[in-house]
Amino acid sequence: MDQSFIPADARAWADGLTRVPYWVYRDPGVARTEQARVFEGPTWNYLCLEADIPATGDFRTGFIGAMPVVVARTEDGGLAAFENRCAHRGALICLDDCGNVKDFHCVYHAWRYDLRGNLTSIAFRRGVNGQGGMPPDFRMEDHRPRAIRLTTLCGLVFGTLSDDAPPIEDYIGPEIAARVRRVLKGKVEVLGRFTQPLPNNWKLYMENVRDTYHASLLHLFFTTFRITRLSQGGGVLVSANGVAHASATRGQPPQHDTAYDGIRSDDAGFHLADPTFMNARNEFGDDIQLQILTIFPGFVLQQINNCLAIRQCLPTGVDTMDLHWTYIGFADDPPDLRAMRLRQANLVGPAGYVSLEDGAVGGFVQRGIAAADERESVVEMGGHEADSQDTRATEASVRGFWKAWRAHMGL
Amino acid sequence: MTDAETLFRLAGLNAAYAAAIDSDRLEDWPSFFLDDAVYRVTTADNHARGLAAGVIFAEGQGMLRDRVAALRGANIYERQRYRHVIGMPVVTGTRDGLVAAETAFVVVRTMRDGRMDLFAAGAYHDRVSLDGPARLAERVVVCDSQRFDTLLALPL
Numbered sequence: 001m002d003q004s005f006i007p008a009d010a011r012a013w014a015d016g017l018t019r020v021p022y023w024v025y026r027d028p029g030v031a032r033t034e035q036a037r038v039f040e041g042p043t044w045n046y047l048c049l050e051a052d053i054p055a056t057g058d059f060r061t062g063f064i065g066a067m068p069v070v071v072a073r074t075e076d077g078g079l080a081a082f083e084n085r086c087a088h089r090g091a092l093i094c095l096d097d098c099g100n101v102k103d104f105h106c107v108y109h110a111w112r113y114d115l116r117g118n119l120t121s122i123a124f125r126r127g128v129n130g131q132g133g134m135p136p137d138f139r140m141e142d143h144r145p146r147a148i149r150l151t152t153l154c155g156l157v158f159g160t161l162s163d164d165a166p167p168i169e170d171y172i173g174p175e176i177a178a179r180v181r182r183v184l185k186g187k188v189e190v191l192g193r194f195t196q197p198l199p200n201n202w203k204l205y206m207e208n209v210r211d212t213y214h215a216s217l218l219h220l221f222f223t224t225f226r227i228t229r230l231s232q233g234g235g236v237l238v239s240a241n242g243v244a245h246a247s248a249t250r251g252q253p254p255q256h257d258t259a260y261d262g263i264r265s266d267d268a269g270f271h272l273a274d275p276t277f278m279n280a281r282n283e284f285g286d287d288i289q290l291q292i293l294t295i296f297p298g299f300v301l302q303q304i305n306n307c308l309a310i311r312q313c314l315p316t317g318v319d320t321m322d323l324h325w326t327y328i329g330f331a332d333d334p335p336d337l338r339a340m341r342l343r344q345a346n347l348v349g350p351a352g353y354v355s356l357e358d359g360a361v362g363g364f365v366q367r368g369i370a371a372a373d374e375r376e377s378v379v380e381m382g383g384h385e386a387d388s389q390d391t392r393a394t395e396a397s398v399r400g401f402w403k404a405w406r407a408h409m410g411l
Numbered sequence: 412m413t414d415a416e417t418l419f420r421l422a423g424l425n426a427a428y429a430a431a432i433d434s435d436r437l438e439d440w441p442s443f444f445l446d447d448a449v450y451r452v453t454t455a456d457n458h459a460r461g462l463a464a465g466v467i468f469a470e471g472q473g474m475l476r477d478r479v480a481a482l483r484g485a486n487i488y489e490r491q492r493y494r495h496v497i498g499m500p501v502v503t504g505t506r507d508g509l510v511a512a513e514t515a516f517v518v519v520r521t522m523r524d525g526r527m528d529l530f531a532a533g534a535y536h537d538r539v540s541l542d543g544p545a546r547l548a549e550r551v552v553v554c555d556s557q558r559f560d561t562l563l564a565l566p567l
Contacts, residue, residue, distance in 0.1 A: 192464025220485040274473025350559035
């Protein structure tokens with residue numbers, strides 16, 4: 001089963017961004033190539049928050065695609081990261097999600113590593129009673145787990161295996177960098193973490209997050225309570241390389257809005273008994289009520305009113321993925337604003353009035369395309385380009401995803 | 412009230428609560444709570460670390476009724492049902508006229524195609540009023556796992 005079942009001639013994929021063949025979501029060979037060319041390629045992969053590891057010896061484990069990694073705070077106050085794989089026999093070096101250590105050691109044969117992942121000692125290296133041990137010419141400095149280069153942006157820690165990944169601001173472009181700064185304006189504090197395993201290829205989730213077209217059609221909650229409607233102001237920014245996007249919903253909706261008449265999701269009869277959980281404050285000093293931002297391959301920064309979260313999308317198989325949610329606020333949140341964040345969180349996560357549908361819809365596609373490897377999806381709303389647009393009735397940022405993906409994959 | 416009566420009333424409340432959800436009488440679910448009750452679903456890890464965010468966070472019966480209204484009229488999810496299996500309550504104290512109790516639960520989820528999964532296991536951390544009909548002043552659903560498969564539609 002762990003072989004490509006796509007015939008070679010089916011790989012023909014015309015240039016352009018408006019058609020996506022369904023085998024990209026189903027082919028194990030594609031998934032293996034993604035690990036090499038996307039996750040371990042010249043991309044920046046979100047790993048953790050600086051706030052997760054404030055003190056020397058603090059560590060957090062995570063993943064770059066399938067690769068397990070450790071991020072640690074070093075003695076000089078810097079950050080270091082390495083593959084979570086012992087250089088001896090390949091066992092995980094670090095077995096917990098987070099903690100604080102003086103150094104790391106593999107439980108299997110007690111090989112030790114410093115906070116940067118350098119091999120510092122080997123048990124019984126000289127043998128026992130003059131017998132056994134490593135050969136005299138064995139050089140410890142030649143053996144260590146792969147090092148990961150790190151960069152930070154507003155307290156977000158990203159890692160890459162590639163020397164060719166450009167500086168993060170060049171990678172995502174200045175417009176999107178400004179939109180990251182807009183949200184992450186203070187000292188970040190974690191409010192909770194949840195993981196949502198989803199029954200679909202990871203790309204289907206990242207397309208959904210970039211898909212501004214679906215948001216007010218699939219999600220009745222958004223439209224009925226006028227959190228976002230396509231007829232509200234807003235638009236989408238896409239970086240020139242397609243790597244990053246930010247969609248925004250602006251201002252108040254018009255009083256009498258007929259754009260949705262007759263569409264299922266506009267049910268005027270649906271009212272909240274207790275709408276206090278929708279109370280929001282304009283904390284960012286602009287008219288953007290909702291901003292969803294992604295960085296290729298799998299990072300999402302969400303601002304829905306005052307509900308802020310980081311979502312990390314990681315493949316766990318060809319047709320499965322994990323979505324890691326980290327709900328955040330700021331250390332200096334006034335109590336009433338903090339309470340608003342916690343109440344508004346009902347919109348997102350595995351039970352979110354909005355997000356629960358996003359959790360399910362990828363699986364609907366994955367099951368729908370079970371026999372459609374020779375077919376393709378249509379991504380043509382708003383034209384053919386992956387350009388920034390002053391409307392959300394477009395799939396421009398989905399095309400941006402494919403622009404980045406095809407460039408990295410060479411497909 | 413004897414200890415035996417307290418246990419009997421808590422167990423009866425839990426049994427009725429589970430039966431309402433498992434037999435799709437969701438509209439009855441808010442009535443197991445006091446008007447100003449708190450209902451929160453979180454994980455053992457968040458709970459131990461004192462992290463406040465919940466998968467669900469409701470204050471007051473109105474928000475519980477809104478949850479049901481959204482499930483009935485707004486949200487899109489595949490047909491599914493739960494089977495709660497609820498353990499014997501452990502009374503952990505009494506304060507301000509409310510009984511504090513922790514009660515283990517397991518929920519098996521059956522999807523429309525018949526697939527069954529062990530969906531959630533954990534403990535209810537409750538504060539219960541036994542002054543009149545037994546009602547929840549607070550139910551914090553502490554799930555052992557941080558993983559919620561695909562979505563959490565129906566309440567736990």
